[in-house]
Amino acid sequence: MSVIQSATPILQFGTSRFLQAHADLFLSETLAQGQALGPVTVVQSSGDAGRRGRLLALALPAGFVVRVQGLENGQPVSFETRVTSIRRALTTAEDWPEVCRIAAQEAEIILSNTSDAGFAAQPADHAPDFDQAMSYPAKLTQLLRTRWQAGGRPLQVMPTELIARNGDTLRNRVLDVAKPLDPGFADWVVAEVCFVSPLVDRIVSAPLEPAGVVAEPYALWAIEACPGLVLPCHHPAVQVAADLDRIEMLKLHILNLGHTWLVADWQARGGSETYVRELMANPAIRARLEALYTTEVLPGFAVHGIAEAPAYVAATLDRFANPYLDRRLADIAQNHAEKIRRRIGAFLTWSGVKAPQLRALAQAVPDANPDPSD
16 A cells, blocks of 8 residues: 555544444554555534534544444354544534645545435435535535635545445536536545545444444445455455445345345244344244255356355345344335335346245235236
């Protein structure tokens, strides 16, 4: 990695439990070995005063705890680590001038994991100057304009929101706001700001107070290769891929599909269980899920020559069975019909396999079955 040239070259928007156990943890683990771009300034963009205590606790010199608990290769894992990668904690509601200074002078990467509400377009987004009521993409646009006005050094933007092609989506949102402000500014965004599309994965459960979280052992930060890509750190969980499609298919059609099948089975039985781990502790339910993967899901991955699918299934079963993770079935069941379309109906179309159980589920949802007559 290159020598750190600024106090905090990573400017992070979001204080989520996910980022605490993901990017912030990876950066903390690699900083001491000189394998990270540098430490972080974290920014709360919501302005929520009720979260001020957590925000300040993230930047304490002693750091915060991430407790990793779960299964790896069927064996229990449990340990704690302390995250010390965050140097400063700011809020857009109170510290906007300092956030602008860091964005203009220090930042090499802007990282984000904002809420759905924070990402959604707002009426204030097209105001000529900063407004706290703006969405995160509009606030980012204002920061990029500050950098452009300060000389316009190139910059990399790395969203981790769970949005398909998140980098492309964020770029389009920024340009939609930037063009009316100044066409020259919009041209600079196109030429000098690299919007990377990562795919991230780690399940977190209980928060720790005042900051910190419990997380599973599995972690992934897959980053799509692009010209001039700057890695935030070199870490075993960080992968650079020429194409994220294979990784996305594994996550969507094994992990996510398995969650949706478990919920469908739970609902059909009128089950009294609360958590995924309770289903996996039932030998009969686990056996049915394993059989589904073997007979209906893995053949679809074989059609596409994705040889790592069996290992991904094994890791997924460990993740589902994690005895420390409170993954609520009711939460997974939200937007169930849409999830069947995206996770099961799309799998049937993509794979072309018969998969009678999955097809029966898809047939129960309009437009989810690719060929109802088959």
